[in-house]
Amino acid sequence: MELSSLLHDFHLSSSSEKPLPCSSLPPITELLSRLQEKLIGASSDSETSSLIGRVERLFQTADPCWLFSANGDEEWAELQAAYGALVGALIGCAALPPCEDDCGSLPASVYQSIPGRAGPDQVWTSSSSRAAAQSLQEVLLRAGGWRDSSHLLMGDKRREEQGGEEGRRSRGLLGGILDVLQPQLTKDSWQRCEAVKLVFSWTLLQVTRPSLSPHLSHLLPPSLLLNDHYRPENCILGVRCLHHIVLNTPAADLRLFNRAEVLYQALFKHLYTSETAVIQPALSCLLDLLVVLEKPPLSLGPSSSRRTSCRHDDVLRLVLTHMEAEQKVALRRVYASALPLYIDRMGVAVCRHLRQVERVVLGYLEVRDPPEETSRLNILEVLKITTREAWPRMACRVDVLLRCLLKLLVAVSSDSGLSVSVRQTLMNQTCLCLKLLDGCCHGDVQRLLQQVDSSCCSSEVLSCLATVTVTNS
Template identity: 75%
Template sequence: DSWQRCEALKLVFAWALLQVSRPGLSSHLPRLLPLSLLLNDHYKPENCMLGVRCLHHIVQNTPAADLRQFNRAEVLYQAVFKHLHTSEAAVIQLALACLLDLLLVFEKPPSLLGPSQSRRKPCRHDDVLRMVLTNMEVEHKVDLRRIYASALLLYIERMGVAVCRHLQRLERVVLGYLEVSDPPEEISRLKMLEVLQKMTREAWPRMERRVDVLLRCLLRLMVDVSSDSRLSDSVRQQLMDQSSASIHLLDTCSYGRVQHLLLQVDSGCCSPQLLRYLATATTG
């Protein structure tokens, strides 16, 4: 408990730990892990953040075999995963980044599994993604929504085609985040448009049945963006470009069905700029 009586001790410990890299870190794990876990479990957010940083550094600079020895990896996983139940944005951001690297200690990324291997067998990647989606569905704080939206793209890339297991919830999250404005940078919306594009590429055969709902949401987004005076020209351009790219992908995976649906759009409700985007969205 001496580090709690002298705040400088934890900073000295963290600094010293972060100076040690692979391969020298592995032999010191018995002395470095306990205090890192104590910091990680502390009730003060600043100590939690310091602890997660230390644990993440250990994960990045220790061979996977050494982490799996004595069940260390499982202890680390449980210690970091529990932070997903908190509401501290900075802690969650660090925890999501740490988990992304820690999962590789347990298993290969689902996106890299060969055809002969079972892609449909649930794994820890599914557990983390499921927890992230659960939090995203009920989250209303702007800073947390931005953090989750940024992290979601990385986890979908890691999942690959196995993301099909989560398509229904992913669709709800994407629709919910695209409907809510996030001015002035619109970080959440831009990230979710990237998520939608990645989801469409990975789950190509499953996306055709979702075209109607997603296209309706994208059109509403483009109408809102084209008339929102709070947005800068650069942000508006990014949103329109990303929305057009998403529509183009949906049109491709539905074999041109989006083109027929766009013919039903009332041109009287759209600005000339929006009509130009819609005219080019399905032609690439």
């Protein structure tokens, strides 16, 4: 009865007291089109609410075979477009007005209809709306036979390749969702609704290889818009999206149309910011992106190309420059945690940066970083990697590095603010650095350590130094 009444109101069939069989019903696309027009043209909240209620009852009572009836790819595409347009109209009914801060001034009266209870976690949510959204997602997954949200978005590739009706039903919904989001993800519109960026990023982060690459042209622009925004929280979200794209897209697709170079430039500029939360993910993303743009210096053979500066050098040089001057503890920790990975990637090519690396090592080992001493431990890792890779160039630096490491041992052994485990780890790593340096200079470190005045050192320090001389003797 409900369906017949709805069709009669839209002049799609005559009213009837009995349910109509699918064979005598008009195409579902016609009804979806009429519903969309009505929702867009509704003149009052009550009219909109009534229409939304009728749409809900339509999907509760109508035959699924009619709701999703399509013969061939052309009709299936038309059906997808009709549902997408209807979903867009429904989103428009539920959307908040544009944000005043980002999109020009709006009269205060525009916001008077927004209930105050709609802002516990985010301005567009409440506990009931989140529960309803979760419930709706669970119903959708059961209705479509999807395992989880990722399966819903990506579909089943093997079944899709089989073609036919089964293949169409195995397609993911990512393309349709992006079509709905696309008008709201342009440069001029994405800031009008705070929810859009989170819906987009949540969708993107569910998609992995090989389903992401075909949609790259729709996923990259919004990610870059977020990455380029002046607000740190948007930058972080954008970098996270870009990193996910880098990890889940074949290198050849990223290099196509110079995409990888665009990503590199967009991420490289973040290295000039002082926002710790932005620099950390940017450095991580750049590390994975660089291998898409060029071969790591470590993998190059013994040729003149090893002596040619590359993007790896540019990033490392800038990071080292900032590390030398940085005074903020949080930023020092971020740089120190990223540096071992970059030094390891450079391999023997780290020789091009030895003077800067040495200054950073000396400077960071002198400064305490309680309670976990993460900066010092990471810098000791840098020293170990550098010594292994560039050992012929380290002999001339043994004297200054040895004095620094001995001072570190003495300072750590007498630091009552450190836990026993942290103190022991620091001392063990320091001794390992001493052993590596000793190997570089053919036993010179052992001879120098034998000159240490035992009356000036604690038994703990002497015990550590003994392991260096005993192990290598």
